[in-house]
Amino acid sequence: MSRSNAVLTPESQTITSLDCDTDTRLKAITQLGIVEASAEQAFDDLTQLAAQICDAPVALVSVVEKDRQWFKAKVGFTPSETPIDQSVCAHALGSREMLVIPDLMSDPRTMSNPIVTGEPHIRFYAGAPLVTEDGIAIGSLCVIDYKPRPAGLTQKQVSALSKLADQVMAQFALRRALADREDLVAGLSRAHGRAAEERRRLTSMFQAAPSFMALLRGPEHVFDMTNAAYQRMVGGRDVLGRSVREALPDAAEQGFADLLDKVYRTGEVYQVEAALFASQASPEGPVDERYLDFVYQPLEENGEVTGIFVEGYDVTDRVWQIRRQEALSELGERLRDSNEVAGIATIAAEILAGLLGATRAGFGSVDLQNETVFMHPNWCAPGAEPVEGTYRFRDYGSFIDDLVAGRPVLIEDIAVDERTRDSENALAELGIRVLCNLPILEDGKLVMVVFVHHDTARQLSNDDLAFIRQVGDRAQAAIARIQAEKLQKVLNQELSHRLKNTLAMVQAIAGQTLRSVTEKDAVEAFNSRIHALSTAHQILLQENWSAAPIRNVVSGVVKTLNQSDRFALDGPDVVLGARAALSMTLVLHELATNAIKYGALSVEAGSVSIEWCIDHAEEDTFALTWTEQGGPAATEPDGRGGFGSRLIKMGLLGTGSTSINYGTEGLQAEMRAPLSQMQQI
Template sequence: MTEADRLDALHAHNILDTAPEVGFDDIVRLATRLCDAPVALISLVDADRQWFKARAGFEPSETPIEQSVCKHAIGHRDLLVIPDLSMDARTRSNPLVLNNPYLRFYAGAPLVTPEGLTLGTICVIDHAPRPGGLTDGQADDLRALARQVMSLMEMRRLIASRGDLLLQAEQQRKKATHEHLELSAMFDQAPSFMALLKGPDHVFDLVNPAYCRLVGSRQLIGRTFAEALPDAAQQGYMDLLHEAYRSGQSFTQTGARYAIQTDPHSPVDERFVDFVCQPTRDEKGIVTGIFIEGSDVTEHVRQTRRTSALADLSEQLRDLSDANDIARAAAECLAQAIGGSCIGFGKVDLGHEKIEVPVDWCDASGVSVVGSHHFRSFGSYVEDLKRGETVIIPDVEKDPRTASQSDGLEIIHSRALLNLPIMVRGVLDTVIFVLNAQVREWTSEEIDLVRQVGDRTHGAIARARAEQEQHILNEELSHRMKNTLAIVQAIATQTLREVTERGAVTALTQRIGALSRAHDALLKTRWASAALQDVATATLAAFDQTGRFQLNGPTLQIGPRATLSLSLLLHELATNAIKYGALSVQEGQVAITWGIEKGDEEDILRMSWTETGGPPVHQPSGKGFGSRLISMGLIGTGGVELRYNQSGLIASMEAPLSQMQQP
């Protein structure tokens, strides 16, 4: 058969340039879902164009034949699949591939007449390549849809011609019925939930099993959305349907929350869904209903929450040092990830079977349980905890371990509970508890999350307690060291009381004092480092020259060695300034400035001591111990330049920043 025969057959169907029809529109919508593709077309290939009887996800109603991919399916009896249009010699120069909308994947099932003539295709298109093409199931579905299209076209042609035999019409009807049954089977088996609502009141006309599973065991068909699903209507979903019906525009939401309660006595089940509301139209283009399609993404949302909550908790635990703050952060983490009415940590007194709860987290329905409690006030499950077993109770009224204490548990709004023990050397040490105001089935993922939070929190609390004990020890050592330095200072004073050169004695005791003040500055950070400005302020404060020292420089931490060297250096400079320099007169001032500069290999700390307003100064003829201390510089290795100007002494000092910050 020739191309002319094919075109004659196409034109004989009298379908080109006709108005949209619901049957064809429904088929392309179903094709996008079955094949998980954003675009589906019923394409009829004419001599100089391809015209689309129905389309989803593609705006133009036709394209020139030069831009047609479907033309390559002409003559094929089975699917034409092109995994990547940009790599196929037949399509890589197509403007629709090179330019917007940048088509990449194509799969078309030919629309073949009983005579074997291909009129066009039903095709699905994606904007991303699909190296694997379609699955076997999707390929079979697309073939079935192609047969359904041809059935509709044949039925349309038969009705239009009015001269075809009634027998042929009956045969086509049976075939269409069979194809409809196939479509119904695919509709029922689809993993995504689907429902068709009719009219402005949104009456359920079709629902698939996945939709029924989502909303629970309810009567839907023939009932309005508001009647069948009042809980969904109260959550704003009725407003979305009204807007989609009124505007005729599709509506999409991702991760939408749907709190479902199938009856007043059942717990609320929080679900999350991705869905599309797609208006359906009649042959005149008038909206007749809404087709809903979507997926239950609850577990994905919950997993995302759990992962995010754990990451947030890890960030917080790095900065927290108080055990109560750590426990509070962990409780809030669990609240964010899995929810509950009251969540907290309790320290166990195993000998008295008591639990001490320092802090907890409660929602609007929760009752705080901060304080000391006897375990057996809540049931007999303490024996399970002692053995290191997690206690999972979905309903305290039905569990034999808690049934006798359910009234007491009701007072704290605990209808369900989860207790996870933390054992230390095989002995129960801490319990993480999650209380729920309603009956609740605890999932393995939730239990695993509680266990992860418990392990991290217990470790952080142990670290905080160890650091607190170390801090107390450091305070005691510091106190003793200060006493030792005071004793050394007293011994030096007493030992040297007969020395006639009192200046040397005073200098020695003052230097010991400078070391003591440097020690105090380091103690603030447990001898890890000290703020440079704090060191300078503490050292110079001993000279009782309020307002005569100006300090200016960036915030900077320096190590213990640099702290001691800097204290002695500033002490000697200040002592000399009081004796001979700017501080020997009332008008004198001293400016101490510092900053960090980029060096060839590493950053350099530069500090200057500048005296003004004092008498002219001269370089000393000798070099005593104080002068040698100054010449040793910021870290005891030199790097000092002294300029004795008429305006006053200027001391410029530098040292590698890395050495200044060495522990």
Template sequence: MTSSSKTGRTAAAFCPRPEDNRTDVASPEPIGDPDRLAALASYDVLDTPVEPAYEDIVRLARRLCETPVALISLLDEHRQWFKARIGFEPFETPISHSVCAHGMASDDLLIIPDLTKDLRTADNPLVVGDPFLRFYAGAPLVTPDGHTLGSLCVIDHALRPQGLSEEQKGDLRGLAGQVVALLEARRTVAERDALLAEARETEQRIRDDRRRFADMFCQAPSFMAMLRGPNHVFEFANPAYSALIGGRDVVGRSVAEALPDAAAQGYVEVLDRVYRTGEAHVAQGSLFSVQSIPGGPIVDRYVDFVFQPVRNTDGAVTGLFIDGSDVTERIRQIKRQVILADLGERLRKLHDISEVVRVATESLVGVIDCSRIGFGSVDPDNETVLMHPETCAPGIESIAGTHAFRTFGSFIDDLNRGEMVVIQDVRKDPRTAANADQFAQINIGAMLNLPVIERGRFVLVVFVHHDGPYRWTEDELWLLRQVGDRTQAAIAQIEAEVQQGVLNQELSHRLKNTLTMVQAIASQTLRGVSERDAVDAFNKRIHALSTAHDVLLQRSWSTAPIRAIAAAVLATFDRSDCIDIEGPDVTLGARSALYFSLLVHELGTNAVKYGSLSAMTGRVRFRWWLEGQTGHEDLVMSWTETGGPTVSEPPSARGFGSRLIRMGLLGTGGVETDYEPEGLVVRLRAPLSQVQRS
């Protein structure tokens, strides 16, 4: 999505190579190429209503690439129109506003980390003005004939110098392919409907078309079948349909008779309704549990299909035509991506290693084909595992309890090295063949074991069992490895946090010892000083710094909440119950937190000595708030004293405390002091982004 520059070069005058970041590469590809526009028109997709399949893709693209905006952009001659959009209000823009146009000649991703610095986009209205776009990544939508219709793009309002990860790039390319596949399916269905409409014109055309379609059906990758009469008797089923139902002989038999599993799932009722009403039934991603291999297990497949009525020359429905595609792998892949994204979110909130493994195991239930799945706690010294209560298929017994690894083979050696164990047949794998009878007693014919390593030791294992020999797909193994990687990363993060906590405690202990030593040295050095108030003030300022460090310790020395610092510092004063503190949750960077602790200490000290808190009726209201637009806010603070002695501006204020107050939150000013009759008012202002820097 971005535009032509004001230098006179058109949007199509650039063709960046995906392997570099050049901004001056020219492209001869014109937006108005007649062949390209004809290809776009052939899909008949412009200005069509919202469709869930396309919405799902942009939603997934946004989640996978972690951007607020994702679009499916189709480039017409004078505009770009969005088939699906999320995080972007307009449904179309002029072609002059399009960044996607810059990627027309590329067969790979167009990535612009900073739209404000790229010659093609720096003066684009959507970059220099609302909504202030800053980052763009787009995958071209290339048809099988080589025409680029537009792009699937993700956009951010913040700079992304790092661009996208390799995994995100691959995801974006894959989703772009799904968009093209959906467009191809749209055109295929339209063409098929046109053929069927023509076939209904005359009985002779029906017979001719059946002979012509029979050859096409046999070669088609999608599954197809023709049903006759109200009982839905198979007249024809192509090889793809036969493969879907396990090679069963269905021609000449009704659906209810030939496919009782389909009847049990309600598909015959749908066929009856289509035959009775004459209205086609379209389904996407419909679950179909079927025995794909004769004598094999029942497996779940996902299919896109159409039940289309077939009519005679009088318009009466005489049969039904079935056309569809097995989209199981596409659906599973989308589910896997969603599962991994959700798993990452859940793991980030956990702080217990066993809970991390439990959540990771739960994410695999129903996604990897198995009869038993769970996890166990390992005693690496004794080579035993305590199996926790697991998820089992019907008829499969639990194996919860303690087991010795060596009782079942030698694969623990692989697990100790941190290697995933994949055994497709326990009777044939050399690591388990000698112990096949023990596996048979607990319904294990194949298994996966994923080790979890903590501080170099094998301590937990995720296990997946199948009750017979089984070959898990590469996608399933990939998912298990991805879950394993995320689990190990979460465990490493927990271990790092524990180590950081120990380090923070040690640093805090040493810092307090240092500050105590400073106070002791000061007390000894300043013993002969007659101005004891100054010595006491020095000690109290050291104590204020110590209080701020205590708060910073709780946040790993990076940030500290304003409320926590203010409450801790002001609690040291005798009249602290007369100080009201209020404001939103805002954090300060480490440096600003130290300035702030001293500043609040000086304000409190002055109030007790000379201000409102020197009188029993006096009070202080300390509050803070944010002003300005999001991303450019100022932090504003107000210290207001009331109920104390009459206030007048002192003739001079040259002490350390007064100078510290005038320095403000950043040490550079931004302070207003009003000596109003009812009490002192101090206002401080500083850019939020600066006070939050560590």
């Protein structure tokens, strides 16, 4: 049953000394089949783990009955049970939350408890109740210390102790389920002697079952029954009436017969997931690697093990699907950081070789005019020779035609495929029986080949072929990204050059047009704003005109003033979208211009602090604060103010969320805007 990680302390709640519904609790204990028995490793391990996590000398799995509590598992504690009036765990039954008593001598419920006042003098207690699926507390998993702990447990220890208590209950439930399963299997064994008609009916169901099943008899594990799924799993071999070691020598060599011996000897169930079984139906035949989930269930008659029931599923497809997904995920991560075509080819080769169990893998540079390939140093399995140097494609078949067309080459047996069968000997000399080539194109032209070789024939499944094509597609997409980035860089440089010329022309035209204007300050302000835009443009260009780090934006404005030593910048790393970067540049430029003319930067001792942060109180909000110090008192402009004042009041992105304080120490302005809008490209 799920629980919270909340903790009950003496100050938080008063708890009765014992859960009032004792009969319900005793019934739950009986239903779970919990009995005092010899130590069980699973419970001992959980108790030991609780003691280690909580750094406690004592840990107990306590089951509370009517007049006593007894311990299913214990660490550092001698008694196997205590009377109910000495039980601290009983106090934990009144709530589904953890009970922590930092000092048992100070708590009125426990200060007179004999095991507190006398031996063994326990002083600290923390117990997570053991709660059934029906919400009934039957005991607790607790840790105890011989000295008080005013701070109790850390939150991580509380969480871990609660989860371990859940695992204790899971173990109880598992043992109940296994007991039920054993009853079911025993019933199946007794049904074996029923009437022939009943046996035929059961046999029909047995054969049609989707899981593979077999019934083994005696200490030699002689096959008594197998279903169709089991026969498929072992390659159609005749096994009935024969022992496992005789009928399946490959399984015996891999240790499966030894496991059967152990189950027969101990009577303990053996269960495993995704176990590798290399099935070889004949000594000369191919090896078929399968992955199996299965259980060996001992069968008993009159308390004696007489056989073993085998049941499981072939999960090979699932295992390989997971591996392919993991390989593609790894491929994506590695390709994301690669900026070279050769590096992408190497990564693709390594991923393919690792999943397909190749003999050799690597890449080669193609000279399309001469139809040759230069094989770079490549990865080889133990015992395989590398293939390096220059080779002519046509000496090894006609598959270059597919590569030139951009099609992957997947040849499962070079002796059979029409593209390579006439070149079988040449390929065999290189240790190639299975050939996989992925073309790498640049501007539609074949420039590189990723290759994977096997030295023995094998059949590539449809999933294998799909995986190979996916690797090729992703490698090609990564190369296309590199090419696009190179092109974008060229375009950005050209755009930068043209925009700089345009801004310079605007300034020149403005200079000529406004030459007769008597308000030189306005002309100067116009030119400086153009210069600020040029600075922001340069910063965005470095980031492909999509976004820019805020520190770069702020530093860019400060550097144009030639007074960087009078500014203090502080804030987290935040990436701004292009629109926000331009808006912030103009606003900071106006604030800096005003500070130079009228504010802190107009006097030698003045300085400016620019700080920014992310406010998580509600929706994530970006906040920037401009603070002037050491200058003259700030005064609010008359009327609406000029363009610069209006621009500042409009704030970031023109949202108008600006707070301005005209203080005696200088101007202070705070501007806020939703973070999502600030980062929007």
